[in-house]
Every structure is written in C-alpha cells, then in structure tokens.
Amino acid sequence: MRKVIVVIFVAICFVPTFAQQNMDGTAVNRGRIFTSDGQMFDGQYLVFSKDSLEYYKENSQTRNVLNLGNVDKVLKYDGNYGTTGMWIGGIAGVGIGVAVALGTKETKTTGYIQETTIQTWPIYVFAVVGTLGGYFIGSSIDSWDTIYSKDTSYLLKHINIGTTIHGGFAVSYHLNF
Numbered sequence: 001m002r003k004v005i006v007v008i009f010v011a012i013c014f015v016p017t018f019a020q021q022n023m024d025g026t027a028v029n030r031g032r033i034f035t036s037d038g039q040m041f042d043g044q045y046l047v048f049s050k051d052s053l054e055y056y057k058e059n060s061q062t063r064n065v066l067n068l069g070n071v072d073k074v075l076k077y078d079g080n081y082g083t084t085g086m087w088i089g090g091i092a093g094v095g096i097g098v099a100v101a102l103g104t105k106e107t108k109t110t111g112y113i114q115e116t117t118i119q120t121w122p123i124y125v126f127a128v129v130g131t132l133g134g135y136f137i138g139s140s141i142d143s144w145d146t147i148y149s150k151d152t153s154y155l156l157k158h159i160n161i162g163t164t165i166h167g168g169f170a171v172s173y174h175l176n177f
Contacts, residue, residue, distance in 0.1 A: 026147070027046065027047045027048075028045075028046040028074070028147065029044065029045060029046075029077070030042070030043075030076070031043050031044075031046045031055070031074055031075060031076050031077065031147075032074070032075040032144060033053070033066070033071060034071070034073040034074070034075075035070055035071060035072060036069075036070050036072050036150075041057060041058075042057075043055035043056060043057060043064075044056045044057075044058060046074065048068075048148070051067065051068055051069075052065050052067055052068060053065070053066045053067075053071055053074070054066075071148065071150070072150050073146060073148065073149045073150070074146075074147055075144040075145060075146055075147065076144065076145045076146075077143075077144060078143040078144060078145040079142075079143050080138065080139045080140070080141055080142055080143055081138035081139070081143060082135050083135075083138070084138055085134035085135055085136075085137050085139065085141075086131050086134050086135040086138060087134070088134050088138075089130040089131050089132070089134015089135065089137070089138075090127055090130050090131035090134060091130075092130050092134070093126040093128070093130020093131060093133075093134075094126065094127045094130070096126045096130070097122045097123035097124065097125065097127055098123055100122035100123075100126065101118045101119055101121075101122045101123050102118060104118055104119040104122070105117070105118045
C-alpha cells in the first residue's frame with residue numbers, strides 16, 4: 001500500500017513538471033512581463049505566438065515582439081480585491097458594532113420583570129463604515145494571475161531554492177494572498 005501511495009504522490013508532484021505550456025494564440029488585455037534579465041514592465045494587448053510574445057508597452061503605439069526564451073513569467077491582470085475587502089470589512093464592522101452595542105446594555109426592573117435593552121445603531125454604523133472602508137482598501141490592491149512561466153510545474157513553480165549567507169541550504173515557497 002505504501003508503494004502505491006508513493007507512486008501516486010510522485011505522479012501528482014512531478015508529472016506536471018514535464019508538461020509543456022501551449023500558449024499559441026492566447027491573448028491578454030493587460031499583463032505584466034518579467035524578462036530573464038530581471039526587468040519587469042506592464043504591457044497591453046499581449047498575444048502569444050509559437051515562440052514569441054507580441055505586446056504594446058503601456059501608453060505606447062509601437063507593437064513590440066519579445067522572444068519567449070527571454071521571458072521568465074507573464075502575469076494577467078485579474079481585477080482587484082474590492083469585493084473581498086468589502087466582505088472582510090463588513091464582517092469586522094458588524095463584530096465591532098455588536099461589541100459596542102453590548103456595551104450600551106441597560107437593565108430595567110419593573111416589579112418581577114427584568115428588561116434588558118441595547119442600542120442597535122452601533123451595529124449598523126460600524127457595518128456600513130467597515131464595508132466602505134474594506135471596499136476602498138481592497139480596490140487599491142491589484143490581483144495578478146500567472147499565465148506563463150518558464151518553470152512549467154504547477155506545484156513547484158513558487159519554490160525557490162538557494163543558499164544562505166552562512167553557506168547553508170534554504171528552500172522557500174511563495175504564496176499570494
């Protein structure tokens with residue numbers, strides 16, 4: 001049974017490493033190009049051909065062509081985090097509003113009946129403020145999706161292997177949130 005699990009694990013992790021990306025004819029309206037010499041620039045109307053990438057630089061009328069051998073990675077603009085920020089800010093605002101509202105709790109005793117009341121307006125105010133604040137903060141953060149990378153491995157493309165300043169071995173994994 002262990003051998004079967006090891007074979008499945010190896011197949012899942014390393015088979016995508018040998019896969020080829022077929023980007024011929026793929027078009028992107030707005031993208032970010034990383035070249036093998038360490039440069040990064042924004043491009044518009046990117047079109048992949050068999051061995052090259054055609055694009056316009058931002059605010060330029062000249063069509064440029066770049067050999068795919070000189071391209072490390074291409075990212076596609078995927079919107080912003082406005083909606084996510086709105087949800088997170090709204091939920092946080094409701095939580096803060098409930099805490100403030102519970103702080104306004106009043107108890108009245110009339111005979112044998114004890115009534116407890118709270119002010120609900122803090123819940124609404126903090127929910128609206130949190131939602132708007134979260135939307136404005138989230139809309140200022142761009143979301144980019146990797147569509148081309150020289151490293152074609154799906155699972156291994158964010159792993160960086162290197163050495164430390166003391167001559168040690170370092171492995172890191174890059175996550176985007």
